[in-house]
Amino acid sequence: MLSRRGVLALGFALGVAGCGPPGPMTLDGVTIMRHGFMDGGPAALYTGPVRFEEGCVVASAGLDAAFVPVIWPPTAALSHAGDELVVLVNGLVIHDGDQASIGGGEYKDVDFVEQLSGPIPEACRAEYYWLAGEVSKP
Numbered sequence: 001m002l003s004r005r006g007v008l009a010l011g012f013a014l015g016v017a018g019c020g021p022p023g024p025m026t027l028d029g030v031t032i033m034r035h036g037f038m039d040g041g042p043a044a045l046y047t048g049p050v051r052f053e054e055g056c057v058v059a060s061a062g063l064d065a066a067f068v069p070v071i072w073p074p075t076a077a078l079s080h081a082g083d084e085l086v087v088l089v090n091g092l093v094i095h096d097g098d099q100a101s102i103g104g105g106e107y108k109d110v111d112f113v114e115q116l117s118g119p120i121p122e123a124c125r126a127e128y129y130w131l132a133g134e135v136s137k138p
Contacts (some may be wrong), residue, residue, distance in 0.1 A: 023118035027078035028085050031123050032057045033071045035116040035131065044105045046130055047138055050087065052096040055123030057087055059102065059130050069124040070102065071117045071131045089135045103134040 022034045030052045048061035050070070057078075059068045076089040087094040094100055106128050107113055113129045114120060 022074045024121045025078055031121045033117045033124055034074050034076055035071050046102045049097055050094050050100045067126050068128050068130050069126050071129055099138050101136045101138045102132045104130055104132045106130055
């Protein structure tokens with residue numbers, strides 16, 4: 001069974017360092033959103049599938065909405081593993097449908113999301129967004 005486990009946060013201090021967020025990346029018609037480097041972040045955990053849906057990379061189970069774009073760390077990128085599109089993040093390879101554990105939190109405030117990730121591409125417009133921190137496979 002897929003689940004999202006909330007973990008109490010000591011705080012939600014978000015400090016974006018550097019010159020700004022790297023923004024979206026699109027490859028083969030699929031887009032990922034990326035935030036800039038952060039000093040801290042929310043402390044919840046999404047565990048479930050990562051899907052490439054409607055042209056956007058999303059978390060798709062157990063959240064408040066069925067279509068929740070992930071705002072990946074700045075080290076994330078889209079790439080190819082053979083002839084398959086994948087998300088690469090800190091050496092981890094995530095295929096469409098793979099289970100992943102993504103630390104972070106769910107946000108609804110579009111202005112806040114755009115401050116972190118830049119303009120939201122049309123394919124990734126949604127009611128909620130998942131701000132990702134640490135990413136691993138369960």
